C-alpha cells in the first residue's frame with residue numbers, strides 16, 4: 001500500500017509541470033525546437049527545486065536560471081543545458097515577442113530581464129539582470145498569468161542602450177495560488193512565498209540603428225502617406241499653379 005502511494009506520488013510529481021519559455025526557447029527547452037542541445041524533459045518544472053527546497057531549505061534562494069540554490073547549476077554557464085546556443089536575434093530599442101507555455105495555471109506574474117554577458121562560459125548575475133528589467137509597451141513590467149493553461153505572447157521593449165553578441169534573457173514566474181503572508185503580515189492567496197519557475201535563453205541583440213520601433217513605424221507610415229496622399233496634393237498644387245500662372 002505504501003509503495004502504491006509513493007509510486008502515485010512520484011507519478012504526480014513527474015507530471016506536475018507548470019510552464020516553459022518557448023520563444024525564444026530557453027536553454028532547457030531548445031531541443032524541442034530543432035536545436036541539437038541536451039534534452040531536459042522536465043523543462044516545464046525548472047522551479048528552484050520546488051517550494052519546500054526553495055523556501056524551507058534554501059530560505060527563498062534560487063539559481064538565476066531556476067536550478068536549486070544548493071544544487072548543480074545545470075541551466076547556468078558551465079551547466080549542461082547552457083551551451084551558449086543563440087535562440088533568437090533582436091535589435092536594441094525594438095520590441096521582442098516572448099512566448100510562454102503554461103502547462104498548469106498557477107496565477108501570479110511573469111517578469112523578464114536581460115543581462116549582456118557576451119561570453120557563454122561566464123555566469124550572469126542577478127544585479128545585471130535587475131539593471132535590465134524589461135517592460136511591455138504599456139509600461140508594465142509584470143505580465144499577469146492569465147489563469148488558464150495555454151500559450152501566451154508577451155511583447156517586451158528592448159532598451160536602446162543594450163546590445164550584445166550573447167545576452168541572457170531571464171524569465172521568472174512568481175506564481176500566486178498558495179496562501180501565505182507578506183512581511184507586513186497581510187495574508188492572502190498569492191501573498192508571501194510562492195512557487196517560482198525560471199527559464200533562461202541565450203539571445204543576441206544588435207545595436208540600435210537610428211530609429212526606435214515607434215519612429216520606424218512613424219517613418220514608414222509617413223512614407224506610405226506620402227505616396228498616396230502627398231502625391232495627390234502635389235498634383236493638385238501643380239494643377240492650381242498651371243491654372244493661375
Ligand SMILES: [Cu+2]
Pocket residue numbers: 018106195
Ligand atoms: Cu505548482
